[in-house]
Amino acid sequence: MVTPVNELDLPEVDFSFADAPEQRDRLTKLASEHWLVRGALGYPIFRYEDCVAILRDKRWHSAASLAADLMGGSDPRLRERRRESILSAEGDVHTRLRRLVAPSFSPRSADALRPFMREVVTGLVDRVAPSGRCDLVADVCDPYPIPIICELLGAPKDDWELFSRWAEDVLRVFNATAADEVDRIVQAQIELEEYTRGLIADRRNKPADDLITSLIAAEEAGDKLNEDELVMMVQAVIVGGTDTTRNQLGCSVALFADHPDQWQLLADRPELAPRAVEETMRHFGAVRATGRFASEDIEYKGVLFPKGTLVMPSLALANRDSSVFAEPDRFDITREPSGQPQMTFGSGIHYCLGAALARAEQQEALPILARRMPNLRVDGDITWKPSTVAIFGPEKLPLRFDPN
Numbered sequence: 001m002v003t004p005v006n007e008l009d010l011p012e013v014d015f016s017f018a019d020a021p022e023q024r025d026r027l028t029k030l031a032s033e034h035w036l037v038r039g040a041l042g043y044p045i046f047r048y049e050d051c052v053a054i055l056r057d058k059r060w061h062s063a064a065s066l067a068a069d070l071m072g073g074s075d076p077r078l079r080e081r082r083r084e085s086i087l088s089a090e091g092d093v094h095t096r097l098r099r100l101v102a103p104s105f106s107p108r109s110a111d112a113l114r115p116f117m118r119e120v121v122t123g124l125v126d127r128v129a130p131s132g133r134c135d136l137v138a139d140v141c142d143p144y145p146i147p148i149i150c151e152l153l154g155a156p157k158d159d160w161e162l163f164s165r166w167a168e169d170v171l172r173v174f175n176a177t178a179a180d181e182v183d184r185i186v187q188a189q190i191e192l193e194e195y196t197r198g199l200i201a202d203r204r205n206k207p208a209d210d211l212i213t214s215l216i217a218a219e220e221a222g223d224k225l226n227e228d229e230l231v232m233m234v235q236a237v238i239v240g241g242t243d244t245t246r247n248q249l250g251c252s253v254a255l256f257a258d259h260p261d262q263w264q265l266l267a268d269r270p271e272l273a274p275r276a277v278e279e280t281m282r283h284f285g286a287v288r289a290t291g292r293f294a295s296e297d298i299e300y301k302g303v304l305f306p307k308g309t310l311v312m313p314s315l316a317l318a319n320r321d322s323s324v325f326a327e328p329d330r331f332d333i334t335r336e337p338s339g340q341p342q343m344t345f346g347s348g349i350h351y352c353l354g355a356a357l358a359r360a361e362q363q364e365a366l367p368i369l370a371r372r373m374p375n376l377r378v379d380g381d382i383t384w385k386p387s388t389v390a391i392f393g394p395e396k397l398p399l400r401f402d403p404n
């Protein structure tokens with residue numbers, strides 16, 4: 001028998017995007033009792049198996065295209081500027097885009113940036129190491145991804161600060177408070193678009209060894225990205241590749257500060273970095289949930305989700321699913337791979353395009369920080385972002401460690 005989802009008697013939770021730290025235990029308990037609950041925006045999906053099934057089922061479409069409407073109310077300025085991006089595209093349009101751009105995001109091109117990543121992190125940590133204290137967010141996490149994205153794209157150093165601000169402001173459209181920030185979001189969208197068009201024009205005249213040149217040249221069977229698609233891809237990299245990276249680093253270091261033995265282990269054995277990154281992202285991922293809507297009536301596990309129904313696969317709770325990860329609440333950077341990947345990069349056709357780059361960034365940063373911040377401890381209170389944000393992490397992470 002198939003029951004329409006709105007007729008089910010489901011527990012209700014106050015869950016929009018992120019799970020606030022104080023509600024985590026309650027949600028974990030709920031997740032062990034129910035695979036489906038009713039949330040503030042849609043239906044949160046808690047279990048690994050269901051999150052993967054939904055993210056891999058092409059009838060469930062990305063809710064990214066709805067963000068402006070969902071979060072920004074009906075503000076016409078956001079609607080007007082709504083563009084299709086790789087994150088919101090579906091079906092053949094998405095397949096074509098992904099096929100054209102994927103080679104530019106290979107692990108090999110990410111690996112080429114590793115020495116530069118080490119140089120950036122070392123430069124940032126050099127400034128705070130002698131004093132033995134810092135706000136990791138302001139001193140390391142915020143600045144870290146910008147030079148890397150600029151180097152990847154081939155954007156001039158002088159523009160780094162602009163990038164940082166645009167990336168942050170454009171992403172506000174995914175926050176539950178977007179309606180109050182429309183001016184700021186629209187302004188950043190306009191400036192970023194203008195800037196991107198300039199960068200592309202530059203590279204058409206003067207090709208270089210960078211991502212923009214590679215995207216301009218990307219071709220398959222005579223098919224190429226057009227100008228608007230190029231702009232969209234460059235923006236997807238700027239927007240998708242900065243706030244995610246900095247928040248993930250913040251979440252990961254906050255987690256290590258609670259587990260000094262693991263921090264010491266990483267300092268002593270930097271070769272554990274790849275496993276440490278998977279484990280920190282599993283245990284404490286910066287993207288806590290994503291959204292999908294039913295593009296048609298969908299039946300799943302005896303439940304009918306009518307066309308238009310919104311579900312929120314909780315990547316964070318899927319990452320703690322005990323049927324996939326043994327003792328899921330234990331943080332252990334030597335953990336053997338379970339055979340199933342951690343979910344913080346998503347799953348299915350929208351799986352993070354920048355995953356190789358993001359992995360490299362975390363794998364390079366964490367062992368350097370572990371070595372240069374010995375005897376790490378939290379110095380005061382951590383301020384967390386509100387749980388209404390799509391990308392979660394610390395706003396302030398005051399730390400102390402042995403000066404060096």
Ligand code: HEM
Nearest residue numbers: 086087236240241244245248290345346350352353354358
């Ligand atoms: C630790 C850092 C990162 C995390 C946690 C992360 C997480 C994610 C997640 C969960 C998705 C899928 C969203 C969904 O299915 O609704 C995604 C997609 C995407 N990410 Fe990342 N990301 C990170 C870094 C990056 C970087 C560095 C880049 C760019 C260089 C990037 C570019 C993208 C793009 C373009 C997509 C859309 C792919 C598509 O729709 O086909 N991300 N990311």
